[in-house]
Each structure stands twice: as C-alpha cells, then as structure tokens.
Amino acid sequence: MDKEIKLLLIDDExxxxxRLKPALTKLGCTVDVFEDPQKALDKIREVPYDVVVxxxxxxxxxxxxxxxxxxKTSDRTRVxxxxxxxxxxxxxxxxxxxxxxMIAKPFKPADLRKIVSRALADMGYEGFEK
Amino acid sequence: xxxxxxxxxxxxxxxxxxxxxxDRGDFIYVSDDHLIKEAASKFSRxxxxxxxxxxxxxxxxxxxCSTGNRELLCIEAVLAxxxxxxxxxxxxxxxxxxxxxxxxxxxxxxxxGIKDLMELxxxxxxxxxxxxxxIESRKASYRKxxxxxxxxxxxxxxxxxxxxNVGNLSLEETIGSxxxxxxxxxxxxxxxxxxxxxxxxxxxxxxVHVSAYDPRSEVRSRKGHVYVYTRGSMLKRKEQARKLKExxxxxxxxxxxxxxxxxxxxxxxxxxx
Numbered sequence: 001m002d003k004e005i006k007l008l009l010i011d012d013e014x015x016x017x018x019r020l021k022p023a024l025t026k027l028g029c030t031v032d033v034f035e036d037p038q039k040a041l042d043k044i045r046e047v048p049y050d051v052v053v054x055x056x057x058x059x060x061x062x063x064x065x066x067x068x069x070x071x072k073t074s075d076r077t078r079v080x081x082x083x084x085x086x087x088x089x090x091x092x093x094x095x096x097x098x099x100x101x102m103i104a105k106p107f108k109p110a111d112l113r114k115i116v117s118r119a120l121a122d123m124g125y126e127g128f129e130k
Numbered sequence: 131x132x133x134x135x136x137x138x139x140x141x142x143x144x145x146x147x148x149x150x151x152x153d154r155g156d157f158i159y160v161s162d163d164h165l166i167k168e169a170a171s172k173f174s175r176x177x178x179x180x181x182x183x184x185x186x187x188x189x190x191x192x193x194x195c196s197t198g199n200r201e202l203l204c205i206e207a208v209l210a211x212x213x214x215x216x217x218x219x220x221x222x223x224x225x226x227x228x229x230x231x232x233x234x235x236x237x238x239x240x241x242x243g244i245k246d247l248m249e250l251x252x253x254x255x256x257x258x259x260x261x262x263x264x265i266e267s268r269k270a271s272y273r274k275x276x277x278x279x280x281x282x283x284x285x286x287x288x289x290x291x292x293x294x295n296v297g298n299l300s301l302e303e304t305i306g307s308x309x310x311x312x313x314x315x316x317x318x319x320x321x322x323x324x325x326x327x328x329x330x331x332x333x334x335x336x337x338v339h340v341s342a343y344d345p346r347s348e349v350r351s352r353k354g355h356v357y358v359y360t361r362g363s364m365l366k367r368k369e370q371a372r373k374l375k376e377x378x379x380x381x382x383x384x385x386x387x388x389x390x391x392x393x394x395x396x397x398x399x400x401x402x403x
Contacts, residue, residue: 086322102322103321103322
C-alpha cells in the first residue's frame, strides 16, 4: 500500500476501542481511537480520515452529529455506524445522512473488519474485498 | 436496491402494480402463487390449504386449535427468505410483521378507486370482470383478513412509508413515484437490515415448528440465539419442553434455544422491553 490509510474509531466505552483497534489494524490501516466524541470531532477537522467508525449513543455529541460533521468536512470519508440501540428508523436516518453502513452491537470484530474492507474497496483502494 | 411492499384494500390492484414494477424496474415480483408453491414444497403442505389460508378468515377453532394458522406461518417462512434479496416486490399484507422492522423494505399504500382498477386491467392480464365483481365485499373481506391474522387496521397510516392516491396521480405517475422513491438512500440495504432479515428467517422457521405445540407461542431470534415464549401448560411437561428444544436446535440457523413461560420475562430478555 502506497498511501497510509487512516481510520478513526469513536466509542465512549474503552473496552470497545481496546477490542476493535487490533482487529482493524490487521487491515494495514492506522487506527486512532477516541472515547470523547468532542475531541474526535476536533481531530476530524484536522485529519482527513478515510473511514470513521462511530457509536451512536454518547455523552455530549451523538453518532449522527459525528456523521453530519464528517460529511461536511469530507464527503469522501466513509462512515460506519455501530450501535447497541439499532432501529429501522435510526438505520434510515443514518443512510439518508450519508452513512456507508450500520451494524448492531454486539458483533464480532471480523464483522466490522469486513465492512471497513468493503468501504475501502468502495473508495478505490486495491487489495480489499468488496 | 430497496425492496418494495405494496398494499391496497384491493389486493388485485397491488398485485397488478407489482407486476408492472417488476417489468419496468429490475425488480423480482414474489407473488402469492410463488410463495404458496415454495411453501408447499418446503413444508410438505397441500397447495389448496395454503391458498385457503390467504383467502379465508381464520375461524375461532383455527385460531386456538393445535394446527392454528400454521399454513400462514409456512408462507411467511418462505417470504422471509425473499426479504434477503434486496430487489424484490411484494403485494399484500402476508408477512407484514416480518417486514415491519426491515429498513430496506419500502412500504407503499396505494389508494385507488374502481376507475383505477379498470385502468390497471388494460395494462395487466387481470380481467376486467374479475376486478369488477364484488369489489366492495372483497375489500371488506380483505380488511377483515388482515385484522384477524395480524391485528392490523389497514387504514392506519403508520404502517406505511408512503401513501399514493392513484386517483390523483394516474397509474403511470404512481409507478414513476414508487421507482423514484425506492432509490432514496434511506431504503437501501445495510448490514443491520440484512441481519434483521436473517433473524426473521430463523424466527419464522422456528415459529412453524413451535406452532404444532402451541399456536399462540411467540418467537424472537438474534444471530442464531432463539427465544421462545409458550404458555406454561406445555412447559409443565418437562419431557415435552426438552423434546422441543432438541427439535429446534436441529433447525437451520438455530444455535441456542431459550424457552420461557412467563410473558414478561420473555419480553424483557428477547425484546429488551
């Protein structure tokens, strides 16, 4: 891979980041993890991430707000929603606002890895499965 | 691509529009006849009995005896598998509860009058006589069928994503509107909506099986973990409960089974209420 692929993971529960970071690093990406969504938003404005994976229910800023901010900053960035409070209405809202995909918690790290791999392939990166 | 479910108080109208959509919009129309044939083959049921389940009102005896609405459950079980294909079009309320929480199924209510039915007859192979005969009584009977089987009032607007008045739009505009709306991002399939369908497939399969023991049982599934609510009388016979679990674990997609005889406990664990 010539270009460094940057991935951002936002979840206010530390255990989620601890568990998912190694799984996503296996894809060969640089993974930044934030538990504070406000700090994550500041970082998003500085760094053009390829993929942002975000929880929905968090203090201060929710995942839909993160999605909106990411899409404002970079339309190219793919956003994946992970949530323990999935509903059809939320799924539709996320897709309408530009989410790439949404998966309900709990899930296996490999499931998320597949989605991120698909997102990267969709962006034109080679060597990732669609 | 989204899937489309069409509803009308005149089921023939929804069927006719479904046929046209399939012809024009790269959709596959899964008709009642198709579902009946599949269900008959998969569950070794008689096609005529399955057909009756879609046409006749369930009587009191049917509702509470051991066979219950098993035929309808068989049809729903095959319908659930079609929900995984994301470019299908369905017509009618069969299996509505399975589609309710699936975000990639766009639910469209079609309001129409006799004039619209006649216009449709010109575009489809449905005969004008068939459409016209006993229209009002068939409409009333269909509403009753939906109410008896699913406890739904077809006029309740929250059941649908969009409602189109064909009388104001013309049939052509109606079809154009449906195809256009189905392209919206909000109706596109995603991992979550496909997982919901996979859970529904397992639940439907289990429901067919459990209905032989208790037609009023309820089933929920999550990634192969199946929760069954059945009235206490059955579970008192421990041997029967053990046998049920053993049978269910052998069904495709089932990894773990929990059986509850207290509704509150079932709803708390399986539905998160």
